Amino acid sequence: MGKNIAILASGNGTNAENIIRYFREKGTARVALVLTNRQAAYVLQRARDLDVPALYFNKGEWADGRPVLQALQAHGVDFVVLAGFLARVPDNVLHAYPQRMVNIHPSLLPKFGGKGMYGDRVHQAVLAAGEAESGITIHYTNEQYDEGAIIRQYTCPVLPDDTPDTLAARVHTLEYAHYPEVIEALVQALP
Numbered sequence: 001m002g003k004n005i006a007i008l009a010s011g012n013g014t015n016a017e018n019i020i021r022y023f024r025e026k027g028t029a030r031v032a033l034v035l036t037n038r039q040a041a042y043v044l045q046r047a048r049d050l051d052v053p054a055l056y057f058n059k060g061e062w063a064d065g066r067p068v069l070q071a072l073q074a075h076g077v078d079f080v081v082l083a084g085f086l087a088r089v090p091d092n093v094l095h096a097y098p099q100r101m102v103n104i105h106p107s108l109l110p111k112f113g114g115k116g117m118y119g120d121r122v123h124q125a126v127l128a129a130g131e132a133e134s135g136i137t138i139h140y141t142n143e144q145y146d147e148g149a150i151i152r153q154y155t156c157p158v159l160p161d162d163t164p165d166t167l168a169a170r171v172h173t174l175e176y177a178h179y180p181e182v183i184e185a186l187v188q189a190l191p
């Protein structure tokens, strides 16, 4: 039996959907669970439409961590993927998945990372800094926002007439192209 993946997401969930579809097609692992910290997150609808179990936990439950851990264990989760997850992962959950939890960040870390840097804020900061290049960073998750060991980075140009939206679209394309296959390689390397 293949490994089970859980996806943690807080918002729209386009990456979550892309990852679910990728593994459904390849069959090399399975997205067994989607978890969110926002009741209105559109990722819940996407998961429902794709018949993937999806759960919302409130702020207190995320802070505690135990209900989250129980859900992961009940679904036999081997590997955890953050895809636009904007809350802190509780320590007890982190410690249950050493080297088995990854995040994607929409810039070339360590640039434009840290608390409060997510989504369009990142792209606005990249444009304001006049960067010629941006991209994505896939890294292990640790106790500090965006500071876990980097696994892979992929770059794209920043164009002179870019807006946060056009840059976000280019970065999203990179995410869709690379995140599933990086996850796949890591999951397949698990004992």
Ligand code: GAR
Binding pocket: 009, 011, 012, 013, 014, 015, 016, 083, 084, 085, 104, 105, 106, 117, 118, 119, 122, 172, 175
């Ligand atoms: C993605 O671009 C992801 O890299 C970013 O949020 C977006 C979620 O999009 N994550 C962060 O900024 C984390 N600091 P999605 O909900 O459509 O997948």
